[in-house]
Amino acid sequence: xxxxxxxxxxSLRFFLLMFLFFCAQTSxxxxxxxxHFSELKEVIQDQKLVLNAEIDxxxxxxxxxxxxxxxxxxxxxxxxxxxxxxxxxxxFERVRKSIExxxxxxxxxxxxxxxxxxxxxxxxQTFQTLKEALQTLGTLQALPLINLVELHPEQTYFLKIRVxxxxxxxxxxxxxxxxxxxxxxxxxxxxxxxxxTPKSWR
Amino acid sequence: xxxGFWTFLKQYGWITLISSVLMLSLVIMSQILQNASSFxxxxxxxxxxxxxxxxVVLFVLLKALWMLRVQYKKRTPGIKITIRLTLASTLMIGxxxxxxxxxxxxxxxxxxxxxxxVKTETALENASALVRLSLDNSTRDxxxxxxxxxxxxxxxxxxxxxxxxxxxxxxxxxxxLALYHSNQQLIxxxxxxxxxxxxxxxxxxxxxxxxxxxxxxxxxxRPGLTSDDQFIRVIIPFSDFGVSGTYALQAIFLIPQSMxxxxxxxxxxxxxxxxxxxxxxxxxxxxxxILSMVLLLTLATAVLFTIQAVQNFTTPIRTLARGTRAVSKxxxxxKMPIKxxxxxxxxxxxxxxxxxxxxxxxxxxxxxxxxxxxxxxxxQAIIKNLTSGVLTLDMNLRLRTSNDVANNIFNVEFxxxxxxxxxxxxxxxxxxxxxxxxxxxxxPLLKQSEKPWHLQYEFASQYGQKILMIHGSTLPxxxxxxxxxxxxxxxxxxxxxxxxxxAWSDVARRLAHEIKNPLTPIQLSAERLQFKLEKxxxxxxxxxxxxxxxxxxxxxxxxxxxxxxxSDYANTPEVLLEETDINQLIIDIAVMYQDPMAxxxxxxxxxxxxxxxLADKARLRQLFHNLVKNAIEATEDTILPKIQIRTYCNExxxxxxxxxxxGPGIAEEAQNWIFEPYASDKPKGxxxxxxxxxxxxxxxxxxxxxxxxxxxxxxxxIKIPILNNxxxxxxxx
Numbered sequence: 001x002x003x004x005x006x007x008x009x010x011s012l013r014f015f016l017l018m019f020l021f022f023c024a025q026t027s028x029x030x031x032x033x034x035x036h037f038s039e040l041k042e043v044i045q046d047q048k049l050v051l052n053a054e055i056d057x058x059x060x061x062x063x064x065x066x067x068x069x070x071x072x073x074x075x076x077x078x079x080x081x082x083x084x085x086x087x088x089x090x091x092f093e094r095v096r097k098s099i100e101x102x103x104x105x106x107x108x109x110x111x112x113x114x115x116x117x118x119x120x121x122x123x124x125q126t127f128q129t130l131k132e133a134l135q136t137l138g139t140l141q142a143l144p145l146i147n148l149v150e151l152h153p154e155q156t157y158f159l160k161i162r163v164x165x166x167x168x169x170x171x172x173x174x175x176x177x178x179x180x181x182x183x184x185x186x187x188x189x190x191x192x193x194x195x196x197t198p199k200s201w202r
Numbered sequence: 203x204x205x206g207f208w209t210f211l212k213q214y215g216w217i218t219l220i221s222s223v224l225m226l227s228l229v230i231m232s233q234i235l236q237n238a239s240s241f242x243x244x245x246x247x248x249x250x251x252x253x254x255x256x257x258v259v260l261f262v263l264l265k266a267l268w269m270l271r272v273q274y275k276k277r278t279p280g281i282k283i284t285i286r287l288t289l290a291s292t293l294m295i296g297x298x299x300x301x302x303x304x305x306x307x308x309x310x311x312x313x314x315x316x317x318x319x320v321k322t323e324t325a326l327e328n329a330s331a332l333v334r335l336s337l338d339n340s341t342r343d344x345x346x347x348x349x350x351x352x353x354x355x356x357x358x359x360x361x362x363x364x365x366x367x368x369x370x371x372x373x374x375x376x377x378x379l380a381l382y383h384s385n386q387q388l389i390x391x392x393x394x395x396x397x398x399x400x401x402x403x404x405x406x407x408x409x410x411x412x413x414x415x416x417x418x419x420x421x422x423x424r425p426g427l428t429s430d431d432q433f434i435r436v437i438i439p440f441s442d443f444g445v446s447g448t449y450a451l452q453a454i455f456l457i458p459q460s461m462x463x464x465x466x467x468x469x470x471x472x473x474x475x476x477x478x479x480x481x482x483x484x485x486x487x488x489x490x491x492i493l494s495m496v497l498l499l500t501l502a503t504a505v506l507f508t509i510q511a512v513q514n515f516t517t518p519i520r521t522l523a524r525g526t527r528a529v530s531k532x533x534x535x536x537k538m539p540i541k542x543x544x545x546x547x548x549x550x551x552x553x554x555x556x557x558x559x560x561x562x563x564x565x566x567x568x569x570x571x572x573x574x575x576x577x578x579x580x581x582q583a584i585i586k587n588l589t590s591g592v593l594t595l596d597m598n599l600r601l602r603t604s605n606d607v608a609n610n611i612f613n614v615e616f617x618x619x620x621x622x623x624x625x626x627x628x629x630x631x632x633x634x635x636x637x638x639x640x641x642x643x644x645x646p647l648l649k650q651s652e653k654p655w656h657l658q659y660e661f662a663s664q665y666g667q668k669i670l671m672i673h674g675s676t677l678p679x680x681x682x683x684x685x686x687x688x689x690x691x692x693x694x695x696x697x698x699x700x701x702x703x704x705a706w707s708d709v710a711r712r713l714a715h716e717i718k719n720p721l722t723p724i725q726l727s728a729e730r731l732q733f734k735l736e737k738x739x740x741x742x743x744x745x746x747x748x749x750x751x752x753x754x755x756x757x758x759x760x761x762x763x764x765x766x767x768x769s770d771y772a773n774t775p776e777v778l779l780e781e782t783d784i785n786q787l788i789i790d791i792a793v794m795y796q797d798p799m800a801x802x803x804x805x806x807x808x809x810x811x812x813x814x815x816l817a818d819k820a821r822l823r824q825l826f827h828n829l830v831k832n833a834i835e836a837t838e839d840t841i842l843p844k845i846q847i848r849t850y851c852n853e854x855x856x857x858x859x860x861x862x863x864x865g866p867g868i869a870e871e872a873q874n875w876i877f878e879p880y881a882s883d884k885p886k887g888x889x890x891x892x893x894x895x896x897x898x899x900x901x902x903x904x905x906x907x908x909x910x911x912x913x914x915x916x917x918x919x920i921k922i923p924i925l926n927n928x929x930x931x932x933x934x935x
Contacts, residue, residue, distance in 0.1 A: 014868035069480030070473035110330040110469045111337060111421055125405070126422060132407075171477070172234050173484035176491060 017190035034058040035163050035188040042159060042195055049145045051079065055163055064130065072106040074169040075137065081145055082158040097146045102166065103137055157195040162186035163188045213510050224255040224626055228492055235488050256495055260792055263502045266509050268882040279523025284509070291508040296501055303497045310489045318479055326472045333465045337421050341434050345404055345419035348373060348453045360449060363390035377433070377456040384439070384448040385412050388912045404437060404452060412439045412450040421457065430906045432462045443473035534561035562733045591691035596675065597684050599624055599648065611670065612637060644672060648687055652676050669695045698709035706879045710772035718765045720760050728754040771879065771890045782817040784857065791826045802834055807848040813924045815857050817902055828891045829861045829918055836865035836916060856921040868910040876908060
């Protein structure tokens with residue numbers, strides 16, 4: 001009986017190993033993103049910490065084709081402000097601010113305008129070319145993050161940002177393709193940088 | 203009823219529940235794929251949930267199959283039929299399901315492909331192009347018109363913007379007209395609806411365009427009350443020399459609702475078509491996946507149901523197999539549980555009854571067997587302790603039992619030949635000659651007679667002649683035929699000998715009594731006759747008288763000697779046993795016969811340290827005299843007669859005396875009766891010498907035997923028991 005259980009567990013381990021190998025391969029493919037940050041900068045404006053960013057979107061042909069076939073694409077923007085605090089020789093991180101919103105990109109009308117719809121502020125903007133739309137999508141201008149009074153001058157802060165195509169919000173038939181095809185794996189990955197402490201804080 | 207329901211739930215409930223939930227999930231997924239967008243967000247969750255669920259079902263299926271494999275290797279009862287029925291059911295379900303799967307795939311592919319055809323696509327593209335062309339023309343016309351008016355009325359507009367804006371809006375037929383400075387400041391505006399609500403300014407990018415003095419004309423959309431309104435936005439930047447800076451005139455031309463609706467319907471249809479066209483491949487993939495999952499789930503569930511059902515079906519078989527296995531190992535106390543009141547329940551009940559009866563019968567047989575064993579041991583004990591020899595044969599004349607007495611009589615260890623046909627014993631290499639004659643005698647009686655028979659049989663054993671009384675009888679069998687034979691052998695040698703001795707003693711006593719008495723008067727009368735007539739007669743008559751009376755007196759004397767011998771044989775005086783040094787006794791007697799003038803040569807070979815023997819010296823003296831005399835008489839015709847007396851002890855702790863002579867020997871057939879009275883063929887003697895010798899040996903609880911043949915020496919061997927190994931020297935002390 002014991003021998004039977006061992007054989008069964010051995011088989012189970014083999015399948016788990018195969019599954020992990022498949023996951024590793026998939027994650028390698030996912031790592032190939034076409035979204036890059038060309039500029040990331042925090043600015044103090046009106047006693048607020050604001051973010052300026054320039055993001056370059058290079059959409060694969062298949063994704064562009066999907067947009068041209070009236071498929072809505074949602075880009076997810078995640079911004080996290082982390083406070084790092086050393087304690088007893090260990091470093092603890094605390095999320096001070098988290099912003100997450102979706103921006104929808106789709107083609108509209110017989111004239112095929114490109115529309116950006118921000119799900120956070122419900123603003124919609126129409127563009128005649130995809131390039132313009134992507135340029136606008138990739139421009140974060142003075143995005144307010146947090147009031148300076150909420151930050152401690154002696155602490156270290158990190159800002160993490162990530163922009164990715166949300167494949168879970170694609171039309172259902174595309175879900176399998178989005179999981180398997182590399183061109184749907186558009187992800188900038190987490191970009192992190194330390195916030196320079198303003199002199200005024202000291 | 204309730205227990206059955208709970209059993210059903212326990213065995214099938216979980217798989218039914220999982221399958222139902224997964225099937226519902228698959229139905230929802232298929233509905234979502236068919237444009238049920240309200241659940242679109244849950245599609246991925248449902249997909250992973252279903253995949254995980256099917257994974258669990260497959261895991262359970264694999265586990266069940268693995269257990270079947272393990273049970274097959276262990277040769278669990280009922281496993282073969284379980285596997286066979288599972289395979290059959292899987293094929294019966296799987297083949298039609300696979301066929302349906304194949305055709306469903308074909309229908310899905312064909313159905314989705316049929317959604318799209320070239321004509322529809324072209325028509326929709328043309329319709330879109332037509333709408334686009336129409337709007338483009340309209341936009342271009344509005345742009346040209348506005349541009350022309352701005353060129354003509356630009357100065358006036360800069361000088362009196364409020365008045366001119368109103369006038370120009372009426373002239374252009376625009377819904378709204380607004381004048382902006384390039385610094386995004388609204389200078390004047392006019393609306394068809396005479397509202398005071400400020401117009402929506404152009405975006406930053408448009409002002410950037412204005413500052414670069416680029417015109418703008420495009421169809422835009424804004425949210426309306428019921429639906430989005432489409433309008434043409436035209437922006438014409440211009441400069442005037444009278445005023446500083448750049449201005450921009452923005453004209454909003456509302457596209458008619460009817461046209462917008464048509465354009466939207468065309469756009470919506472085209473968009474939907476385009477979307478579906480793009481999703482054609484993924485849709486087929488998704489439907490194939492769902493169909494595959496349905497197939498997999500159906501098959502896995504069916505196989506699991508089948509395995510469980512077959513396991514339930516074969517449970518009574520397994521139970522019965524377990525029972526039969528226990529019974530085969532000798533466990534008759536097992537009782538199979540009856541779970542169902544069906545045919546299998548009846549079968550199990552019958553099995554239990556059968557086992558109970560077998561156990562009962564087995565106990566009875568066991569008891570009977572024990573009783574038989576006891577009876578057998580009892581009989582064996584009786585047979586063993588019988589003074590008669592017993593042999594039993596089966597109906598095929600194979601030896602079955604024997605006892606020690608039979609072994610002793612025939613000097614054969616019969617137990618070594620149990621199970622062998624007695625005729626085979628006669629032709630064995632170790633040759634049992636003593637049995638050949640015996641079986642030759644009894645064989646016809648065994649074969650011919652079913653009634654008890656008796657036979658007196660004289661048997662020449664190595665210890666002498668034996669007289670056997672053989673009783674034969676058949677043994678009964680169950681079918682009332684002959685089951686075997688029993689042969690009872692009584693050694694009646696001693697009895698017959700005793701009878702003979704008694705007869706001879708009686709004869710001797712009578713002879714002594716009837717003859718001895720007249721002999722003295724006869725002798726006296728003869729002597730008186732001689733005395734009286736000797737003086738009166740003379741010559742020849744006197745010589746005749748003397749010769750006659752001498753003959754009478756001599757014969758009377760001989761008869762007296764004979765009568766004395768008979769008297770000695772007949773009289774059995776009480777033996778006075780005492781510790782005797784036999785060697786010394788032999789020496790005393792031998793001296794009497796060791797005459798240097800004698801013809802014979804008597805030698806002694808006596809053992810040293812002669813043991814003490816209980817014996818009657820007088821009787822033994824008579825014994826030695828008789829044997830020595832017998833030897834002397836036997837060697838009368840021998841050229842160099844030699845007589846030797848030898849003593850020694852044998853392994854049976856007997857004192858052995860051998861009296862050997864080199865006479866002519868005794869014929870083999872005479873050796874059997876040589877010790878009988880009047881067995882001697884010698885002309886002289888009473889004929890009772892050796893009979894008396896044997897009588898004296900028997901009085902001393904000894905044995906006498908003869909080794910002789912016509913061409914060999916004659917040796918009488920006497921064996922007398924030794925008294926506690928006391929040597930003669932000790933006896934003398």
